Amino acid sequence: MNLKSQYALINMTQETFHSSTPLHLESGEILSEIEIAYTTYGQLNSDKSNVIWVIHALTGDSKASEWWNGLIGEDKFYDPEDYFIICANLLGSCYGSTQPLSENPTTREPYYYDFPQMTSRDLAVGLERLRVHLRLDQIHTLIGGSLGGQVGLEWAYTLENKLKNAIILASTGKTTPWVIGFNETQRMAIESDCTWGENTESAGRKGLETARAIAMLTYRHPKDLLRKQSDSDDKLDNYRAASYLRYQGQKLSKRFNALSYWTLSKTMDSHDLGRNRGGLDAALGKIEANVLAIGVDSDLLFLPEESQYISQKVKKGTYKEITSTAGHDAFLIEFEQLSYILKSFYLQQMH
Numbered sequence: 001m002n003l004k005s006q007y008a009l010i011n012m013t014q015e016t017f018h019s020s021t022p023l024h025l026e027s028g029e030i031l032s033e034i035e036i037a038y039t040t041y042g043q044l045n046s047d048k049s050n051v052i053w054v055i056h057a058l059t060g061d062s063k064a065s066e067w068w069n070g071l072i073g074e075d076k077f078y079d080p081e082d083y084f085i086i087c088a089n090l091l092g093s094c095y096g097s098t099q100p101l102s103e104n105p106t107t108r109e110p111y112y113y114d115f116p117q118m119t120s121r122d123l124a125v126g127l128e129r130l131r132v133h134l135r136l137d138q139i140h141t142l143i144g145g146s147l148g149g150q151v152g153l154e155w156a157y158t159l160e161n162k163l164k165n166a167i168i169l170a171s172t173g174k175t176t177p178w179v180i181g182f183n184e185t186q187r188m189a190i191e192s193d194c195t196w197g198e199n200t201e202s203a204g205r206k207g208l209e210t211a212r213a214i215a216m217l218t219y220r221h222p223k224d225l226l227r228k229q230s231d232s233d234d235k236l237d238n239y240r241a242a243s244y245l246r247y248q249g250q251k252l253s254k255r256f257n258a259l260s261y262w263t264l265s266k267t268m269d270s271h272d273l274g275r276n277r278g279g280l281d282a283a284l285g286k287i288e289a290n291v292l293a294i295g296v297d298s299d300l301l302f303l304p305e306e307s308q309y310i311s312q313k314v315k316k317g318t319y320k321e322i323t324s325t326a327g328h329d330a331f332l333i334e335f336e337q338l339s340y341i342l343k344s345f346y347l348q349q350m351h
């Protein structure tokens with residue numbers, strides 16, 4: 001119980017890191033300079049041993065205390081009173097970091113469709129550059145779900161013993177054809193928008209709405225929609241499930257853009273921790289950190305077995321499972337179970 005005033009302000013900063021050192025990407029392309037927007041909560045302790053690095057998912061931003069409000073914040077599991085919590089907007093995303101709508105230094109115009117393809121490994125390199133810049137010699141825990149878990153695994157591999165704990169939720173060591181297939185249907189929806197290909201910020205917006213509607217069906221579960229979106233028996237049209245998906249599409253298209261969505265969906269597709277490292281098992285076996293892989297029993301996108309596999313192949317792995325009818329997005333919803341799982345994991349590390 002935090003006995004201080006309920007209005008005690010949390011130390012929070014929002015900064016943008018600029019690096020003019022060219023970033024050489026896995027594809028062989030180069031980003032001549034990068035910007036990474038990041039948010040921090042709380043203070044570093046004297047030996048910098050309290051760093052919690054949060055990595056957001058596909059449409060996330062750096063304000064982790066908002067979209068993960070049940071886990072991060074005053075009196076929550078990751079309390080800024082105890083930890084220095086940092087979350088950076090991933091490269092390619094449209095919340096302050098270098099993305100397709102950023103100015104291409106060569107042309108002085110936005111990159112638009114010339115923005116290079118980036119992999120989860122490239123995104124991890126961007127985070128590493130920010131870590132070095134901030135002089136955070138060690139990370140207590142990195143934690144990320146979905147795309148954030150993919151980038152987290154890549155970063156855990158290169159951090160070696162600079163990372164103590166890697167918590168990977170609803171994710172995978174190598175993206176399956178199933179996920180690639182769903183991402184391709186979403187890109188097809190964006191491509192079918194007649195504005196796609198135009199050099200404008202709103203290019204593909206309607207297509208993005210459809211893409212998000214498709215995506216929402218992969219983030220949830222039939223039982224979730226049955227519970228929340230069922231209609232009375234006399235209905236012949238205008239079903240709640242239909243308006244829910246249309247709404248979610250419109251809601252995303254108001255806060256995100258199709259170029260970033262396209263870019264990050266390709267990042268998800270190309271994720272393979274074992275690429276050029278002797279394969280997935282060999283790469284997982286090289287991760288030094290304690291790894292907690294958390295699956296969701298109803299996840300139809302990143303199957304729980306994929307999280308289980310991660311825990312079995314790393315040196316120091318633990319698998320836990322969230323029980324939920326919410327599907328993949330349960331990692332954003334089931335905070336009570338998550339807090340319990342995290343507490344038991346950290347207690348286990350103390351023995």
Ligand SMILES: CC(=O)SCCNC(=O)CCNC(=O)[C@H](O)C(C)(C)COP(=O)(O)OP(=O)(O)OC[C@H]1O[C@@H](n2cnc3c(N)ncnc32)[C@H](O)[C@@H]1OP(=O)(O)O
Nearest residue numbers: 056057058059060061067145240241243244247329332333
């Ligand atoms: C890890 C990451 O990086 S995630 C970060 C990026 N994502 C975000 O920031 C958003 C994160 N939040 C979410 O994805 C969701 O809100 C969750 C998963 C946290 C919670 O989902 P739920 O509580 O189940 O809400 P749900 O997805 O059902 O949507 C509820 C919304 O749909 C609306 N809605 C529900 N049913 C219907 C319907 N039949 N017709 C129209 N609208 C509907 C509700 O009014 C509500 O609207 P609001 O969001 O404007 O308040």
Ligand SMILES: N[C@@H](CCO)C(=O)O
Nearest residue numbers: 057058059060146219
């Ligand atoms: N629904 C979340 C998680 C997707 O994996 C998002 O929109 O980013």
